[in-house]
Every structure is written in C-alpha cells, then in structure tokens.
Amino acid sequence: GFLLSESGSSYTWAKNSREFKVTPWSNDPILDPSGEIFYLRDEEDGLLWSVSPLPIQTNQSYTIRHSQGYSVISHQYQEIDHQAFYWTPLNDPVKIVELTLINTGEKRRKLSVTYYLEWVLGVNREKTYPYIVTEMDHLTDALLARNTYHDHFPDYCGFLNLWTEHPVKERSWTGNRHGFIGRNGSLSQPAGLRKASLDNQTGASFNPCGAIQLKFELEPNEEAVIYCLVGAAPNRITAQQYLSRYHKQKAIIQSRDEVISFWKKTLGQVKVSTPDPGFNYLINHWLLYQTLACRLWARSAFYQSGGAFGYRDQLQDVLALLHTRPDLTHEQILLHAAHQFQEGDVQHWWHQETGHGIRTRYSDDLLWLVYASCRYVEHTGDHSIWDQQIPFLTETPLRPEERERYAPTRESKETANLYHHCLRAIERATVFGPHSLPLIGGGDWNDGMNKIGLEGQGESLWLAWFLYANLKKFIPVCLSRGDQELAEKYRLIMDQISWAADNNGWDGQWYRRAYTDNGDPLGSISNTECQIDCIAQAWAVISEAAPEDKAKTAMWSLYHRLVLHDKAIISLLSPPFSQTDPSPGYIQAYPQGVRENGGQYTHGAIWAVIAWAKLGEGNLAGELFNMLNPIYHTQTQHEVQTYRVEPYVMAADVYSTPPYIGRGGWSWYTGSSGWMYQAGLEWILGIQRQGDFLIIKPCIPDDWPEYQVNYKFGESAYQITVKNPHQQQTGLQSLFLDGIALNPKTGQIPLIDDGKTHLVVAEL
Numbered sequence: 001g002f003l004l005s006e007s008g009s010s011y012t013w014a015k016n017s018r019e020f021k022v023t024p025w026s027n028d029p030i031l032d033p034s035g036e037i038f039y040l041r042d043e044e045d046g047l048l049w050s051v052s053p054l055p056i057q058t059n060q061s062y063t064i065r066h067s068q069g070y071s072v073i074s075h076q077y078q079e080i081d082h083q084a085f086y087w088t089p090l091n092d093p094v095k096i097v098e099l100t101l102i103n104t105g106e107k108r109r110k111l112s113v114t115y116y117l118e119w120v121l122g123v124n125r126e127k128t129y130p131y132i133v134t135e136m137d138h139l140t141d142a143l144l145a146r147n148t149y150h151d152h153f154p155d156y157c158g159f160l161n162l163w164t165e166h167p168v169k170e171r172s173w174t175g176n177r178h179g180f181i182g183r184n185g186s187l188s189q190p191a192g193l194r195k196a197s198l199d200n201q202t203g204a205s206f207n208p209c210g211a212i213q214l215k216f217e218l219e220p221n222e223e224a225v226i227y228c229l230v231g232a233a234p235n236r237i238t239a240q241q242y243l244s245r246y247h248k249q250k251a252i253i254q255s256r257d258e259v260i261s262f263w264k265k266t267l268g269q270v271k272v273s274t275p276d277p278g279f280n281y282l283i284n285h286w287l288l289y290q291t292l293a294c295r296l297w298a299r300s301a302f303y304q305s306g307g308a309f310g311y312r313d314q315l316q317d318v319l320a321l322l323h324t325r326p327d328l329t330h331e332q333i334l335l336h337a338a339h340q341f342q343e344g345d346v347q348h349w350w351h352q353e354t355g356h357g358i359r360t361r362y363s364d365d366l367l368w369l370v371y372a373s374c375r376y377v378e379h380t381g382d383h384s385i386w387d388q389q390i391p392f393l394t395e396t397p398l399r400p401e402e403r404e405r406y407a408p409t410r411e412s413k414e415t416a417n418l419y420h421h422c423l424r425a426i427e428r429a430t431v432f433g434p435h436s437l438p439l440i441g442g443g444d445w446n447d448g449m450n451k452i453g454l455e456g457q458g459e460s461l462w463l464a465w466f467l468y469a470n471l472k473k474f475i476p477v478c479l480s481r482g483d484q485e486l487a488e489k490y491r492l493i494m495d496q497i498s499w500a501a502d503n504n505g506w507d508g509q510w511y512r513r514a515y516t517d518n519g520d521p522l523g524s525i526s527n528t529e530c531q532i533d534c535i536a537q538a539w540a541v542i543s544e545a546a547p548e549d550k551a552k553t554a555m556w557s558l559y560h561r562l563v564l565h566d567k568a569i570i571s572l573l574s575p576p577f578s579q580t581d582p583s584p585g586y587i588q589a590y591p592q593g594v595r596e597n598g599g600q601y602t603h604g605a606i607w608a609v610i611a612w613a614k615l616g617e618g619n620l621a622g623e624l625f626n627m628l629n630p631i632y633h634t635q636t637q638h639e640v641q642t643y644r645v646e647p648y649v650m651a652a653d654v655y656s657t658p659p660y661i662g663r664g665g666w667s668w669y670t671g672s673s674g675w676m677y678q679a680g681l682e683w684i685l686g687i688q689r690q691g692d693f694l695i696i697k698p699c700i701p702d703d704w705p706e707y708q709v710n711y712k713f714g715e716s717a718y719q720i721t722v723k724n725p726h727q728q729q730t731g732l733q734s735l736f737l738d739g740i741a742l743n744p745k746t747g748q749i750p751l752i753d754d755g756k757t758h759l760v761v762a763e764l
Helices: 125-131 177-181 236-245 249-267 277-298 311-321 326-337 367-380 383-387 418-429 461-480 484-505 534-542 548-561 602-614 618-628 637-643 672-684
Strands: 002-004 010-012 036-042 048-050 062-067 070-077 080-087 094-103 109-117 132-137 142-147 157-164 170-176 208-218 223-233 270-273 347-351 356-360 389-393 404-408 411-417 651-654 664-667 687-690 693-696 706-713 716-723 734-737 748-750 757-763
Touching (some): 036 080, 036 094, 080 249, 094 249, 109 157, 109 223, 125 132, 132 170, 132 236, 142 236, 170 177, 177 208, 223 236, 249 277, 270 277, 270 672, 277 618, 311 326, 326 367, 367 418, 367 687, 383 418, 389 418, 411 418, 461 534, 602 618, 602 651, 602 672, 672 687, 734 748
Parallel strands (some): 716 757
Antiparallel strands (some): 036 048, 062 070, 080 094, 094 223, 109 208, 142 157, 170 208, 270 706, 347 356, 356 404, 389 411, 651 664, 687 693, 734 757
C-alpha cells in the first residue's frame, strides 16, 4: 500500500507498513518531506517543476482529490496540463501512478519526466541504506533493489519502472542518490536534473536511490500517458512477473476499474439518506473506508506507522464491518484468539509478519475477544464459530517485576475452541480488588493510566461496566451449550459488579473512574484533577448495569462538565492531570488538554453518543454526533485553520485547552472511525441485525422529518423509509414490510435472500 498527502508526499510499503517500508515514512506536518517525487522538465529551457505541490511548487493552483481507493493530483503549468492518478491493485503489491500530459499550447514541446525515490527496504533508511544494492534489470527495464541483511525479508526485491506507449527519445536511470541530489543540493534543485541525462549508475557502492527518466515530444493538443510502477515482491522472479503484468495498459486500466468497483460494492451495501448531509457523507463514504483501508489493512497513517495488530484495536474495528464484510470480522476474531496465551492473557500488539509481539498487564484486551465474538454471533447468527479450534500461545508468564515483554510469538501444542478461549479470558479477567471492582492491572482501555494498579490493588470502574456487558452477552452462550452452573456463576459476578459500582463507584452526581493501589479514588469530586471521566459514565448506560436514574444523572453530569459546547469538543476527562501524585501513568506526561489527558479522545467520546441513544435522547445523540463530525469543524476558513486536519475522516484527538483549542491531531489511524459508523447506523438510525432479522430502533433528532436506508442482504435489497410526522425522537408506532403490518415494538423485519427489492415503511 501507500500513503499520499495533499503536498504529494508519499511513502510506499510491502507486506508490513512498519517493518518493510519501500520508501521513507515521515510524520513531519510542517515540512512534509517526500521520498518519492515525479518531476517534469522542459528540455528546451531547463525549467523544472514537480507534478505535486512539493518539492517544487509553481505559481499556479493544484487540485488534489482523495477518494476511496485512489487519489488524483491535477495541475497546469507552462501550457502543459498534467494529471497524476494514484492507486494500487486489489491483490498485487504494486503502486501505480498514471501521469497524463496534454500540450495545450501551439508549439511542439520537448519534455522529460523523472520519477525519483529513496529506497528503505526495512524500518528505517538510516539503518538500511548501507546494505541496499541496486541494479538495472534489462529483462523488464526496471530498477531493482535488495537488502539481503533484513532479518525477516532478505529475499524481497524492490522495484521501480517508468514506461509509456508514447515514443521515447531517450531513457536513463540512476541508483546513485549522491549523484542525483549533488553536493549541497536538494530535492527541489537536484544536481542530476541540471544535467542532460541521468548517469545510469547502479550497484553496491552508492548511497542508494532509484530514478528513471524518459524524454519525449508533444505536438500541440497531443496527449501522452506515462505509467510508474513502485513496489516490492518476495523475490526477483516475482518482481519481474509484476513488472511484466503491469507493462500492459489493459491490465493497468483493469486494475483501476477493479479498485473502484470494489469500493463501490463494499460501501454500497448500506446507503443512508438523512436531512443531515454531513451525516450522510461520513456514513456512506469515509468511515468504513477509513476503518477497512487504514485501520485493518494498512495499519499506518501520517501520524503513526505501526504495522501491528492491536488486540483490542482491530477487534473493535471489525465490529463496524458486520453489515458489509462479516467474513472479515470472522477472520479477525480467529486471528486474535490465536494470540491468547495459555494463561488467558493476550499479546497487547504483534507484528504478524515478523512473529514478534508484546505481553503486558493491560486488563481489558482479553475481554474484547469475548465482546467481539458475541457481537458477531448476535449479528450473523453463525454459532459455528464457537467450535472453531484455535491454538494458544506459550511463554513464561511475566515475572512480578515485569510490566511487559517483547518476545517471539510461539504457538503452543494446546488448542481449544473459541468458546473455551473466551472462558479463559473471562476467568483471567474476573479478579477483584478491595472495593469488589476488577483489578486494573497495568492499565485498561485508557493505556495512559498505566501506573494506577501496578502493585496489584488498583481497580477500574470502567472495566467493571465492560466486564458486566461481556458477561451479559456471554451467559446465553453458556446456556445454549449446557453450561448452566457457569451461567449462574457469571450472574453472581454481575450482581457483585452492580452492587460494587453502586456502593463504591457512585460519587454523588456521576460514577468514579478508578481506585489507585493505595485506595484513593480517581474521577471523584474530591480530586483536584480528573474529577469526572467520560467513559465511566457512558458505559454505565451501555452496559445496562447501572440503575436508570443514576445512569441518567451521570450522563447529564458528562454533558455539563465534559462537553465544551462553544468549541464542539467532548473531553475525555476533566480537569486534566498535571500534579497528581503518585502519577496515574504516562497520561500525565501529555500536555493538559491533549490526547487522553483531558482532550477530546474521539474514540471514547463516541460512546457518549451511543449512551444517549440508548437512553432514547435522539436530540442529544445527534448533537454530540455532529460535534464529533469533522465536516462540521471545517465549515469556514477560520475553522479550517483551527482544526487543521482532514475534514472527511475521523481524528483521534481534538485539543481542548489554549492555545491549541479545537486543533485536530492523529487523523486516520484511530478506532473512532469504526465506532462512529456504529453510532450513526446502529444507534441513531437504529439499523441493527439479529441473525435472520433486521431491527429498526431509531433514536433521531426530533426535527428530522424522515430518513431512508438502502440495505442489501445477499442479492436482496431492503429500501427502508422511516417517517417522523410528529417530531418524535424514538419509538416506532407502525412498521410495514411490502405492505404487510409488522410489530413496531420489536422492530423486527425478516431478512430473505430472494433477489427481490423489499419496501419497508416505518413511522415514529
């Protein structure tokens, strides 16, 4: 895959976005340097510019368009129209750039195009470049590069090619970065492009790069299309096969059509139309794309290039795919189950390709396996997943003094079905402290609170809610498998959690967040910092463990104390940590109002939207959803300059204190995209599925007159219209399927894959 910014900065990877970068990754938002550049040069006067705004920006405007699966950069300069179309095929590790040039002037033009890149072939160019060897492969006319010293990918072969069906006057290349940039040179004024041609040097003795140059002529109104191929393959032969395959225009165009078709089909499984265009835009286009392309597949973005699977992370992400790609949810659940140790705990994150991961004391990771598995079965009705056999990992447990351990992933000889994997997770998680709340261990969902329970006494009220929610979902599974004693045991634990939360968690107007090792509360009015925490209130509602009156009171406290209405920000906690002693963890190292330390941590803030919807408060759910919608942070030029990240995808953070109040950060690579999709589709629009039934339980703003949802089930289409003539927020009064009345109280619509279009009309 690859990443492309609006400046044209790009980095490409193969196999794993961190462990095997083909070209350099940078997260410098000021300079935004690129390791890949497309240059254009007028061969008559030597004028040089770049296809993208950087590194050589002209005085003419650029148009940059990002869509699902491709990006386009368009520009006109010196009577040359050029458009660069970027994409990667669905199944091949090749980045394709189609550059179309049109001579709009009245005279013949002599031009050259040069594509330049810097090889990494590993994690970090500074460490890998001495070992990279380049060569010109005369079989394919491509530059190849190898790093045989890579620990995990020694046989991988990077490649670069530039070709066109337009007549070429001259072709040259280089693998010599020093010669291309020159002494005291730069990528905006490279020495190699002040010469007539590149030096055709490759080998082992150079600071490596890859650059290919083509020279050609364009008559007035004539068009030329140049194709650039960048990628890496497991070996030289496979690289040559990819280069040969995409040296045909038909294959290239077909691959682009397949990409566009794939995303159209995937995102077209569910289409919504509401009175809120910003809502529609996110739900129909960007949230699922962000979740699938960035979070699940790339596992990389501008602010982080991790490449790892996070145990809790991708299990949450795939919940958003249940309506469109439940097969990917199924696959991910089994993958994560295979990263559970025999003792029941799990790898916090791991690199699948290198076989290494980290074992920690985080207390919530393992329960996400239970939660995701139950959600999958509830949605699909596929109970067979419980009997899937999956191995455990084996490793010496963490010693008392160890907080974490990075080690090779070793599969044990012991296997069990998914049901027993979940049992082992629950047994590991049901360990309680002096307030009868679950031990927080080395941290829970908020990783930054990683010092609260290191001595084995700290407790988490949020974890109590989450454990309760898991047990409530898992007890019916136990009963369906005849484990009545286990079900009764879990009911007693649920009763204990409810009692402990009510007696030891309630602070008078909201629920506390945690207890430290020394028994002090966090998230209490008695604290000077972190008096109230968002997720402890939201999950009191989501888990259904709290009494309704206290749950509502807690949510109103959240609304008044954590929602900055004039700034459209929902803080994770307030006030931020600064002087708390002992420190709750690395969260206190963040500046106040940034990331988890009192900023808007969007992932957690979305749970407040879901909580209000569960309480039937459609106006509040809609209000908070719009606060979180990036589109509504960028309506004016002033807002754009304040927010400063993409307006079409979710950002993990929005800062809540001056001088950066309202500034977005850590966009794309955030679990908030998947939860935002679920909040919008399942809780506001109320479109949920339970096996062979679609459930409609809307909770919408009362000023919405109606909305539509087109929902595909196999080859069938369900065209759903929900009308709201009486300005209600929730509660169906009537429900019809193809003119036949159904029970509006259950909201159940039978799903039949008969290839027909079915009309559903509901009224609030």
